[in-house]
Amino acid sequence: MMIDLLSMGFFQRALVGGVAVSALCGSLSVFVTLRRMSFIGVGVSHSAFGGVALGFLLGVDPLWTGVGFAVLVAVLIEWAQSKGEMEEDTAIGIFFATSMAMGVVFVNLSKHYNVDLFGFLFGNILAIGRRELWEILLVSGGVLAFIGLFYKELVFLAFDEEMAWLSGVPVSLLRYIFLVILALAVIVSIHLTGVILVSALLVIPGAAARNLSKDIHKMVGISVAVAMLCTLGGLVLSAAVDFPSGATVVLLLSVFFFLSLLANKLPCITRPFVKS
């Protein structure tokens, strides 16, 4: 049955898209967790719902309206926080609820269209077409290239922003760019896990990698590997037992996280693996 499945176009697209999304989120995840931005990930992903729903309402590609909304909300959160207008978590709480509420209204207004609301909220990567796959590959490639180029600066920024600024790193610009790539990552990951669960991809791989390594350079590799493993495993498992694919991937990630926690507490199991 598996062989049959692997020969089918939709499953191949799902696997390739899933691998790209997990490489993207796995590497971002390290910086999201180290910069304590997990809640921003949740906020930005939920905000995207408003934009995607607007795209359906207006009959335009929901990718662009989704990106627009997510970027706008991400930038507003950053701006409100940097101006000292309000606390970051307060800003996130307000913006993401507003955006979700707008999304619900937009979906309601466009009810005569055939909108896959459930797919949106919880992901349906088995349904992606060639166009969506290309979008995923392009965004993933672009973001990974950015992370590769600015890796040193991103680590510095996460470790010590003031010192990074003094060393001539364009801190403010990088902070904004990071939010934009976070928004882009969220939008393409919605295909895999949906708006509600996308933050799992942005948080769990990095958190698990932190349990398995004390070296940031290794952490990036481990985080990507964890995300890929759980995505591929989740897709195959969901096909085998007929579970929803996005939720299965997230559940596998959670299981892996608890295993990594256990490994961290019982170092005798992982000593050869975790060395520094």
Next chain:
Amino acid sequence: MTEEIAVHLSGVTVQYNGHTALEEIDLQISHGAYVGIVGPNGAGKSTLLKVILGLIRPTRGEVRVFGENPDRLRGRGRVVGYLPQRPLTNPRFPVTALDVVLMGRYGHMGLLRRPKAEDREAALANMERVGIAHLAERPIGELSGGEQQRVFIARALCVEPKLLALDEPMVSLDACAQDELYELIYELKEERNLTVLMVCHDLMAIARHIDDVVCINRRIHIHQPPPLGRVGLENTFGCSVEYLFHGQIPHRVVEEHDD
């Protein structure tokens, strides 16, 4: 030959949210001076340091560091070494001591470049100088408070700075480690011809090597000619502590200069 001016502040005022942190600060520090900045909590000590570094922009007034605007100066990333008050905000951050010290080289490397062998050598040489080369591969969070401060001093030295700014480097160190660190900072200042600005609570200890003491409580007052000689500093500080913490008139105590 005219004396090089490391730091020049004129009429600097910093306000946020309607609160005035610093008011009309005029200050001039010569290159090579060792200056202690003291004052009560919330007096604006760290703010003063951050204004000099360019991390906080003054509401009014002018800041010059080696004759330049700090904002412009930082683009080159090679003039100021800085030890923040709490340099390790996340003790679980997964980097080694060497990774941290290497960050001091980033201003030299520029954007997009990876550390080369010469950067590593420079980082290790500075770690050797402050006595922590053997800790290079250890995760930063697993080092003791004193070892961590040395890592951050090594990072500041990697900048190859002319000005070293330290914000309460002695917090959370025991008396012995404090003594060693004061000696180290003094030796480095002499060795590398640094201007050192140190925010400090411990008046007795800084009295030992310090050239000038800037006493700050929102404003700076400068007494000239100096009311105190170096010998009298320690006793006077003992008496002045109450004055500094409760008095309304902040002031600056300046050691007698030869010229």
